[in-house]
Amino acid sequence: MKQIALYGKGGIGKSTTSANLSAALSLQELDILQIGCDPKRDSTRMLMHGNFIPTVLDLVRERGDAALSISDVVYSGFNGTRCVEAGGPEPGVGCAGRGIIATFQLLEKFGALSGDVIVYDVLGDVVCGGFAMPMREGYAQEIYLVTSGELMSLYAANNICKAIRRLSMRAKSRCRLAGVICNAKDQLREKELVEEFARRVNSALIQFIPHDRIVQIAELNRKTVIEYDPGCPQAQRYRELAARVMENTRFTVPTPLEIHDLESLAIEFM
Amino acid sequence: MTSNPLPSNSCRFGGCTLTGALSVTSHVRDAVSIVHGPNGCTHHNFSLLHATALDNEDICIPELFSTGLTETEIIFGGEEALDRTLNSVTRLDPAAVFVLSTCIVETIGDDVRMVCSVPRGVPVIPVPTAGFLGGPFQEGVNNALIALAGMAGPAVPNGGVNIIGEKNLEYEVNENFAEVARLLDTLGLPVNIRFVHDLNVDQIPLLGAARLNILRDPALEPVGTCLLKQFGTRYIPSFPVGISDTIAFLKSVADTCGLDCREPLEKERELQEEIFCDFADLAGYEVRLDPAMTDMDGIRKVREVADALKLDITPAGCPVPLPADPPVGTAGMRRMLHRWRRSLHA
Numbered sequence: 001m002k003q004i005a006l007y008g009k010g011g012i013g014k015s016t017t018s019a020n021l022s023a024a025l026s027l028q029e030l031d032i033l034q035i036g037c038d039p040k041r042d043s044t045r046m047l048m049h050g051n052f053i054p055t056v057l058d059l060v061r062e063r064g065d066a067a068l069s070i071s072d073v074v075y076s077g078f079n080g081t082r083c084v085e086a087g088g089p090e091p092g093v094g095c096a097g098r099g100i101i102a103t104f105q106l107l108e109k110f111g112a113l114s115g116d117v118i119v120y121d122v123l124g125d126v127v128c129g130g131f132a133m134p135m136r137e138g139y140a141q142e143i144y145l146v147t148s149g150e151l152m153s154l155y156a157a158n159n160i161c162k163a164i165r166r167l168s169m170r171a172k173s174r175c176r177l178a179g180v181i182c183n184a185k186d187q188l189r190e191k192e193l194v195e196e197f198a199r200r201v202n203s204a205l206i207q208f209i210p211h212d213r214i215v216q217i218a219e220l221n222r223k224t225v226i227e228y229d230p231g232c233p234q235a236q237r238y239r240e241l242a243a244r245v246m247e248n249t250r251f252t253v254p255t256p257l258e259i260h261d262l263e264s265l266a267i268e269f270m
Numbered sequence: 271m272t273s274n275p276l277p278s279n280s281c282r283f284g285g286c287t288l289t290g291a292l293s294v295t296s297h298v299r300d301a302v303s304i305v306h307g308p309n310g311c312t313h314h315n316f317s318l319l320h321a322t323a324l325d326n327e328d329i330c331i332p333e334l335f336s337t338g339l340t341e342t343e344i345i346f347g348g349e350e351a352l353d354r355t356l357n358s359v360t361r362l363d364p365a366a367v368f369v370l371s372t373c374i375v376e377t378i379g380d381d382v383r384m385v386c387s388v389p390r391g392v393p394v395i396p397v398p399t400a401g402f403l404g405g406p407f408q409e410g411v412n413n414a415l416i417a418l419a420g421m422a423g424p425a426v427p428n429g430g431v432n433i434i435g436e437k438n439l440e441y442e443v444n445e446n447f448a449e450v451a452r453l454l455d456t457l458g459l460p461v462n463i464r465f466v467h468d469l470n471v472d473q474i475p476l477l478g479a480a481r482l483n484i485l486r487d488p489a490l491e492p493v494g495t496c497l498l499k500q501f502g503t504r505y506i507p508s509f510p511v512g513i514s515d516t517i518a519f520l521k522s523v524a525d526t527c528g529l530d531c532r533e534p535l536e537k538e539r540e541l542q543e544e545i546f547c548d549f550a551d552l553a554g555y556e557v558r559l560d561p562a563m564t565d566m567d568g569i570r571k572v573r574e575v576a577d578a579l580k581l582d583i584t585p586a587g588c589p590v591p592l593p594a595d596p597p598v599g600t601a602g603m604r605r606m607l608h609r610w611r612r613s614l615h616a
Contacts, residue, residue: 061342093347095378102341 003113004178004245005120005134008146009156013183016215017146017241018121019046023226024235024242026079031115033074034081035107037134039088039096043121047077050222055087056103070110078227082115096123097130104133113139117246125156126163135167135175142178142251144206147197149182149190151266154197158262161201161254168253176251179206181241186211193269200265202255206248207241209234286401289315290410291370293438294418295397296332297466298474300365304335306352306382307372312336322439335359339374348380356390365471366393366421368414376400393421393471408489411435415493418466418474419500425479430462431523432480434497434505435490438467440595442605449599450484450509453516456534457524482506482526511596512571512603513542513578519599541600546578549607553580555614556587568596575603588614 006014006021015036022034036043041055053075059068077083086103088096107113120134134140143164147157157180167175180198182205184190195205218228225235257265288305292315295303305312312334319332337355339348352369359367367390371382377400386396397417399410415435431454436443451461462480463473478501485494487508494505504526510519520538524531559572572592576583590610597606 057345061346089346093349093379094343094345096345098341098378099345102345 001114001116001118002142002246003118003120003140004142004144005122005140006144006146006181007122007126007157007160008183009153010123010125012146012148012153012156013209013215014121014146015043016046016219017181017183017209017238018043018119020224020226020235020238021242021245022047022081022117022119023078023224024239025117025119025246026081027226027239028242028246030117032081032117032119033113033115034077034083034119034121035103035134036083036085036121037100037103037131038086038121038123039091039099040123041085041087044075044077044083044085046219046222046224047081047083048075049077053083053085055085056106057087057089057099060102060106065106065109068106068110070112073107073110074112078224084112095130097128097133100130100133104139126160132163132167135164137170137172137174141174141176142245142248143175144178144245145180145203146183147180147194148185149187149193149266149269150185151263154194154262154266155259157197158201158256161256164254165256177201177203177254178245178248178251179204181206182208184208184210189269193266196269197257197262197265200255200257200261202252204250206244207237209237209241285407286399287403287405287407287410287413288370288372288399288401289318290405290407290412291368291397291399291414292319292332292334292410293407294411294414294435294466295368295370296334297438298366298368298418298469298471299330300470301368302333302335302359302362302364302366303368303370304337304352304355304359305370305372306337306339306348306355306375306380308339308374309336311372319439325441326443333364344374344378347378348375349382349385352380352382352385353388356385356388356394360390360392360394364392366395368417369394369396370399370414371396373400373402376403395421412490412492415466415490416496419477419493419497421471421474422477422501423475424501425476427481428462428476428479430460430480432462432477432483432497432503433464433467433486434483435486435493436464436467437486437595442593442595442598442602443467445605446509446595446598446602449601452601453510453520453538453599454484454523456537457520457527457529457531459523459527459529477501478503482523484509484523509598511568511598512574513600514574515571516542516599516603538600542603545600545604545607548604549579549611552607552611552614554582556582556584557590557610557614558585558587559583560589560592568592571596572606575606579607590614 008014022032026032056073075083088099120140145157147153182194191208198205212234214234218225316334337351343351386394397414483503483505510516597603
């Protein structure tokens with residue numbers, strides 16, 4: 001079983017990338033489980049044809065965990081992909097990080113963490129220990145950074161490199177950086193910049209996904225690009241991403257950059 | 271952000287902010303205290319308060335409630351649980367409700383003050399008591415006393431003296447109070463209220479009526495300063511310990527109140543002399559003071575007693591018991607000497 005996690009700045013397109021990746025992987029006849037680890041709970045929505053599925057934490061709150069079983073929390077989406085949303089508190093109260101930990105413990109208890117590939121789609125910034133949970137021992141060992149060429153996006157990706165490096169030094173930890181996915185914003189020399197960033201943090205650009213209106217159109221039709229228009233070039237890029245993820249064997253301990261190095265890198269490619 | 275207190279501070283003077291605050295609020299007898307946190311925080315403190323009260327022959331069940339937080343409230347926020355608990359507790363018609371926070375609710379950012387500010391027909395007083403912020407037991411005591419003082423407004427002066435911050439968990443808390451009350455009485459000063467020991471909510475408004483506050487010990491200075499600002503009441507920073515300290519205490523109280531203390535001082539000195547005569551049989555004994563539980567200042571004051579009785583302090587001497595808190599006033603000294611005599615004549 002392969003367990004991968006996608007991390008990146010908020011709004012950068014992690015959920016879109018995750019859902020299309022899961023959809024593409026499912027077409028390789030693989031059993032896919034996608035887990036949305038963000039209180040916003042919209043990670044799996046396009047796999048579920050626009051539906052918000054009940055979140056694990058909402059179910060626990062309403063019914064108590066003793067009354068729940070695996071069928072209450074796992075929903076079948078596009079092409080048999082299995083979807084889970086962790087959920088979390090309303091914005092501004094409680095502790096979302098603890099929510100992720102609780103969700104993982106429950107999914108373990110249910111034996112829900114199974115399949116050929118588990119895709120963890122995690123909230124933008126690793127703001128506390130809870131959001132590093134998917135990187136811990138027994139969960140995702142391959143971490144993909146989703147970023148554009150914008151400095152703030154690279155800055156967030158670089159911060160996540162710090163978290164991966166810290167966690168990779170723990171005993172028994174097998175959490176590694178598996179690559180960088182560029183979800184482009186149509187900047188000049190964006191691919192070269194992100195490629196160079198990936199190299200400098202001791203990794204590689206695994207896929208360049210150009211900006212394409214088809215993503216928005218598919219979303220308005222409540223579908224992934226893979227499902228909405230499988231023949232379009234963007235769908236092909238997601239399928240390539242899926243193939244590369246499955247073939248990838250280069251997993252590294254990242255070397256995060258200092259802020260001034262990151263800035264001068266961005267200036268170099270301006 | 272707070273830093274870790276030194277390990278040296280974590281033994282006797284450490285402890286938890288919450289426990290310190292509960293040692294105060296549980297002594298407001300017609301009020302209840304809610305601990306906003308997991309059940310264990312309440313259970314642990316209930317046991318401690320109950321056991322120490324029994325030690326002092328005080329058979330009183332502390333009125334403690336827990337908001338009983340579990341993981342669900344930690345994830346989704348505990349404010350609703352506090353609101354629910356407040357609603358059910360206020361139905362019991364307490365004279366006031368104190369809400370004490372815990373580590374976890376401060377960590378997840380529950381707005382305890384906001385929930386407490388909802389009108390419920392009874393005073394609801396929040397007391398910040400998250401232990402991880404670094405405040406020891408004493409800080410909890412101070413926070414609770416300052417929060418309670420906020421319930422009192424201006425009052426007509428009545429000439430009495432407040433006793434502030436008694437150590438409700440110490441053995442001999444009542445004996446120590448009685449001794450200070452006796453010393454005040456020699457100056458013709460009545461006690462106004464014991465803030466807080468065995469108190470009712472309707473007595474709290476009397477807090478500002480006193481002409482003087484006497485703090486149990488100097489660690490209560492922040493409370494003394496707060497009351498000075500709030501009511502203009504001056505304070506004496508500590509109960510007296512030992513021979514000369516007791517005399518100095520009387521003089522200091524008299525000076526602050528503008529009283530003539532020559533005669534009371536003379537009488538107190540005579541009383542001390544009588545005690546030394548009563549214990550003259552101890553003269554010449556070799557004794558050893560075990561400083562395990564007493565600070566250097568306390569040791570110095572106990573040494574003064576030993577010197578006055580012509581005891582010989584040597585490392586090879588017979589160990590004599592020292593109270594955990596140094597003996598208060600002349601009567602405290604007499605009780606200590608009775609124990610010494612039993613040890614020496616054993």
